[in-house]
Amino acid sequence: xxxxxxxxxxxxxxxxxxxxxxxxxxxxxxxxxxxxxxxxxxxxxxxxxxxxxxxxxxxxxxxxxxxxxxxxxxxxxxxxxxxxxxxxx
Numbered sequence: 001x002x003x004x005x006x007x008x009x010x011x012x013x014x015x016x017x018x019x020x021x022x023x024x025x026x027x028x029x030x031x032x033x034x035x036x037x038x039x040x041x042x043x044x045x046x047x048x049x050x051x052x053x054x055x056x057x058x059x060x061x062x063x064x065x066x067x068x069x070x071x072x073x074x075x076x077x078x079x080x081x082x083x084x085x086x087x088x089x
Contacts (some may be wrong), residue, residue, distance in 0.1 A: 006049065015056050024052035024086035 011022060017028035022029075025048065034041060034049065071078075 002037055004035050004037055006053070009053070010035070012058075013060075015053075019056060020049075020052050023055040024048040 010017075017031050021028045021031055026034075026045070031049070033039065034045070
């Protein structure tokens with residue numbers, strides 16, 4: 001079966017259809033049809049999907065930045081045991 005390269009890229013980077021659809025305003029079903037090469041695409045749709053991938057990358061960068069901050073702050077105590085209900089980072 002022929003699929004579009006975007007499908008492989010999405011799987012490689014663990015981006016689900018729901019997240020990608022939220023970024024581009026297309027339904028997950030529509031994105032699946034695009035990936036499976038069901039029909040042709042308008043340039044505007046291609047641009048929406050392309051920008052959605054960039055938005056997903058930006059979101060991940062922000063999430064990882066937050067993780068990096070927490071690791072810098074708590075890295076030395078990362079393996080201490082604590083009560084989950086009594087502690088918040």
